[in-house]
Amino acid sequence: MASPSSALNKSSMVQQGRIRVLKEGSTPSGRDAGPVVYWMFRDQRLRDNWALIHAVDQANKANVPVAIAFNLFDQFLGAKARQLGFMLRGLRLLHRDLEQTLQIPFFLFQGEAIETIPNFLREYGASLLVTDFSPLREVQKWKEEICKRVGKKVSLHEVDAHNIVPTWVASEKLEYSARTIRGAEVPEIKWCESGENAAVEILMGSKNGFLTKRLKNYSTDRNNPLKPGALSGLSPYLHFGQISAQRCALEAKKIQKNCPQAVDVFLEELIVRRELADNFCFYQPRYNSLQGAWEWARKTLMDHASDKREHIYTKEQLENAQTADPLWNASQLEMVHYGKMHGFMRMYWAKKILEWTRGPEEALAISIYLNDKYEIDGRDPNGYVGCMWSICGVHDQGWQERQIFGKIRYMNYAGCKRKFDVDGYIAYVKRLVTETKKRKAESSLGKEAKELRV
Structure with missing residues (x-):
């Protein structure tokens, strides 16, 4: 032995x-x-x-x-x-x-x-x-x-x-920027197979592996919600530690000469951005609170906390995608039914929550609640820092001051339309939700039939 x-x-x-x-x-x-x-x-x-x-x-x-x-x-x-x-x-x-x-x-x-x-x-x-x-x-x-x-x-x-570089080795301080099973209220998902072997297949598989088949489009298409296949698909496996980020980086470096720009962008996300999130949560104990934001961000958000909002939605309305914005509703439904919202849409999604709630504290709490409940890779430093970046300007800079947002970076529907086919994305999510509900209904009928036979 x-x-x-x-x-x-x-x-x-x-x-x-x-x-x-x-x-x-x-x-x-x-x-x-x-x-x-x-x-x-x-x-x-x-x-x-x-x-x-x-x-x-x-x-x-x-x-x-x-x-x-x-x-x-x-x-x-x-x-x-x-x-x-x-x-x-x-x-x-x-x-x-x-x-x-x-x-x-x-x-x-x-x-x-x-x-x-x-x-x-x-x-x-x-x-x-x-x-x-x-x-x-x-x-x-x-x-x-x-x-x-x-x-x-x-x-x-x-x-x-x-982490590829241990958090306490990468930095000894908080960095400013980059420069069991309970009730089945949230159903399981079937598109993502679990385990180490599945993770390696997603990374390097001969059929549809990220590094072997999909890497070339990563740098150009990763921010297009209509091209989810351009993303690596590794986040669930990295979150649960079913694959090593170090292994992903080593394998990517081996083929860097074939797609240098794509590999550079991938390594930036895999190493710098991802480990910056661990740095923030390790050195900032208030990583999911307005008190964890930088002083300039807290000040500008509180200065505009009482600004008039065109819409104010409750947590329940947001969770049920009951807003006047069909693009935001689609992103929420994608997360609820698919278990993963496209990364670009996560930014828009969180910023609109800031715009539609009674203040930054409530906006941050709701965004973290929804992210942790529905995202397969929720309850993670990347998720907390993503919400803090979108709402509290963490790892970002001050921008032109405006209502509600103050100096926090702003995103809107028109800006999304300039970047991708918004109507196409909404239609894509509608098909996704319909198919998911159909599979769930068929599964429930099959279970009931089995119980009747027993």
């Missing part, structure tokens, strides 16, 4: 810059050393997983077992069946691969991590806990509490396997 380390990587040493020691336990030696536990949550994969590699490496050095623990939360930032179903399907495949490839035990818990993880460490007799990195404050608080609850001998290492 191959050892876990040889199956993972012949050279298993992890760059020390990826590892942060959150708690230094006593250092047992010899037969007193306990097993290593890898608490997996953000990076749900075997390949290119530096946290898993570090856990196995530490276990091999101490000649002790290693195990993986995964905690299912009763609720996490409003995640629904859509997001949790995608994750669970991926975990099922991951569990199978762990057993077949590495022979590493996989333990699944449900409840509060601050209770389940320390309890498991005690029962397992572990002396080292390795965890994924996340900049979100809820996760950081869990780790702080876990450090308090584990025994004195237990060490806790945090490994950034999510």
Whole structure:
């Protein structure tokens, strides 16, 4: 039987810059050393997983077992069946691969991590806990509490396997810019297959892989909502850690000479923009609040908070796409029924929420609520920073002052019409919604028929 380390990587040493020691336990030696536990949550994969590699490496050095623990939360930032179903399907495949490839035990818990993880460490007799990195404050608080609850001998290492350049290495400060399953209120989606192998197929597949078939149109068509195939399609897999951003970048660099402009734009989005979002959430604890915006943005938004609005919509009206703007309604319906809104439309969508609500605080809260509820890659630094960019000017600059927006960058219907076929996009979403509803109805009828036969 191959050892876990040889199956993972012949050279298993992890760059020390990826590892942060959150708690230094006593250092047992010899037969007193306990097993290593890898608490997996953000990076749900075997390949290119530096946290898993570090856990196995530490276990091999101490000649002790290693195990993986995964905690299912009763609720996490409003995640629904859509997001949790995608994750669970991926975990099922991951569990199978762990057993077949590495022979590493996989333990699944449900409840509060601050209770389940320390309890498991005690029962397992572990002396080292390795965890994924996340900049979100809820996760950081869990780790702080876990450090308090584990025994004195237990060490806790945090490994950034999510970013190409670890957040704390890329910058030591907040950067200004770039320069379980509960009720099925939000249905699952069928267009996006879960798991590591599916992610690799999206990236490099011979039929419709991004780097192999679709990359050439990325730089020119990525902002056209009528050409969703021009986008990489990797965001769900990056969000759930089913593929490494580092692997995506390395594979893209291999073919840079074939499509230099497209690769440059892709790497800008994959590395700079994506990791800037982690930087913001890590160093700015109020990353989803008006208080997390820069002073100039807070001032201009509050100066115009009482400006008269042509329309004011409630959260329920917005969620149900009941506005006077057919383009905005289409973008909301695309997100609700498809689980993913085109990136260009996300900007327009969020800015109109600012225009149609009673103030910037309400606008930000509603945009984050809808994004987290319906986007397959919601509850993510990219989502929070996307809303903060659109509404609060984060990583942007001041623009010409106007009503409601103040100096925040403005977008409108006419501007969208100049960039793409607005009527075509609305018709595209209408067909998408009709097809989705039809499949859902057929699925429900099939389920009912099966129950009747039983």
